[in-house]
Amino acid sequence: MEHANNFFGSRFLATITPVSCGVIAVFAANLPFSFLGPWVPSPLYALMPVYFWCLVRPDLMSPVWAFMIGVLHDMLSGGPPGIWAASFVATYAVIDRQRDAFAGLSGVGAVLGFAAAALIACGAAYFIFDLYHWRVLPLTPYIKEFAVTVLFYAPVLFVLGAIYRHLVGPLRSDF
Numbered sequence: 001m002e003h004a005n006n007f008f009g010s011r012f013l014a015t016i017t018p019v020s021c022g023v024i025a026v027f028a029a030n031l032p033f034s035f036l037g038p039w040v041p042s043p044l045y046a047l048m049p050v051y052f053w054c055l056v057r058p059d060l061m062s063p064v065w066a067f068m069i070g071v072l073h074d075m076l077s078g079g080p081p082g083i084w085a086a087s088f089v090a091t092y093a094v095i096d097r098q099r100d101a102f103a104g105l106s107g108v109g110a111v112l113g114f115a116a117a118a119l120i121a122c123g124a125a126y127f128i129f130d131l132y133h134w135r136v137l138p139l140t141p142y143i144k145e146f147a148v149t150v151l152f153y154a155p156v157l158f159v160l161g162a163i164y165r166h167l168v169g170p171l172r173s174d175f
Helices: 002-029 047-056 063-077 083-097 099-103 108-133 140-174
Strands: none
Touching: 002 047, 002 063, 002 140, 047 063, 047 083, 047 099, 047 108, 047 140, 063 083, 083 099, 083 108, 099 108, 108 140
């Protein structure tokens, strides 16, 4: 009986870990202060776990969870609802279709793969925001956000990889 409780407790922990990473990332991105100052936008931390878990464990990070993380990001950031949610789902769709190509990347290639995903997310958000306001908005804030997001991906990837190796990966055979 103890093994069964441990199995189900471990399985539950592994199941909620990817979504929890996304929720924590949303809160980190929307802190009321910035270590980078007012001139540098906050990175899209919420996109990083969506991208990572979509590649590593798509069964634990579904498009529904990507949408929900995007909605939470929209609500906490104070922007119009649905912009980042739609952007995350569009990015998830591209990653899902090209999973073999993205998952095979390592080193600098992995960062460039994420850069492609971040470009899709920022581009989708830009076009949706343009449609929302019915005019062409300046591109500079989105370029800055894209650059900062790609720059911060490598350290976050290290953390996400450690979480996968220590919490989710060892339990893979139990599923």
